[in-house]
Amino acid sequence: MKRKIGIIYSSIDGQTKKICEELNAHFKKEQIKSALFSIENFNDNLSEFDTLIIGASIRYGKHNKQVYDFILKNKEYLKEIKTAFFSVNLVARKENKNSPSTNPYLIKFIKEINWTPDLLEVFAGKLDYKSYSLLDRIMIKLIMRLTDGPTKSKEPIELTDWKKVNDFGIKISQNYKETKHITL
Numbered sequence: 001m002k003r004k005i006g007i008i009y010s011s012i013d014g015q016t017k018k019i020c021e022e023l024n025a026h027f028k029k030e031q032i033k034s035a036l037f038s039i040e041n042f043n044d045n046l047s048e049f050d051t052l053i054i055g056a057s058i059r060y061g062k063h064n065k066q067v068y069d070f071i072l073k074n075k076e077y078l079k080e081i082k083t084a085f086f087s088v089n090l091v092a093r094k095e096n097k098n099s100p101s102t103n104p105y106l107i108k109f110i111k112e113i114n115w116t117p118d119l120l121e122v123f124a125g126k127l128d129y130k131s132y133s134l135l136d137r138i139m140i141k142l143i144m145r146l147t148d149g150p151t152k153s154k155e156p157i158e159l160t161d162w163k164k165v166n167d168f169g170i171k172i173s174q175n176y177k178e179t180k181h182i183t184l
């Protein structure tokens, strides 16, 4: 097994990808080897990595099915290495729903998948009414109305807390530096 951090994202509108790019840039700055993949393009060669980060966004209450399939397929290997998982959604813009122990999507996901990564996090995503289809726009506006969020904006609203993303990257890189090479 090589010493390298793998970052796999499931992103539809690009915000989860952007967060992963930020993490990747952080690791490069720390001179830690890392590689970034979308879950669709991942070549399935996990043995390259001794640390794996998976980031996935929420759409209508769920993470992409490919994320579940990937984790279930590789569960045994994931138990042997260092792992982190984070979820990106709009509910996480709320202070009382922005942590792994309070975000309903993350709580449900971890329970369903029956896998406990070493590190969990949740980030608020981006709201961009102009980019949505009519049906999606109506649905998201409805959800925002019900949860006291913005129901109108010509410009995209980025709700991601970049300091929190940076802190997440620091936690992983510090842990990586402290951990010795794992041999399987």
Ligand SMILES: Cc1cc2nc3c(=O)[nH]c(=O)nc-3n(C[C@H](O)[C@H](O)[C@H](O)COP(=O)(O)O)c2cc1C
Binding pocket: 010, 011, 012, 013, 014, 015, 016, 017, 057, 058, 059, 060, 061, 062, 088, 089, 090, 091, 092, 124, 125, 126, 127, 132, 136, 140
């Ligand atoms: C069609 C659609 C459905 C969504 N459903 C939810 C939802 O159920 N709960 C939520 O908190 N956020 C929801 N969101 C917000 C997304 O999670 C958020 O925009 C995130 O930034 C998307 O990440 P991505 O760009 O990586 O796909 C939805 C967004 C869209 C476009």
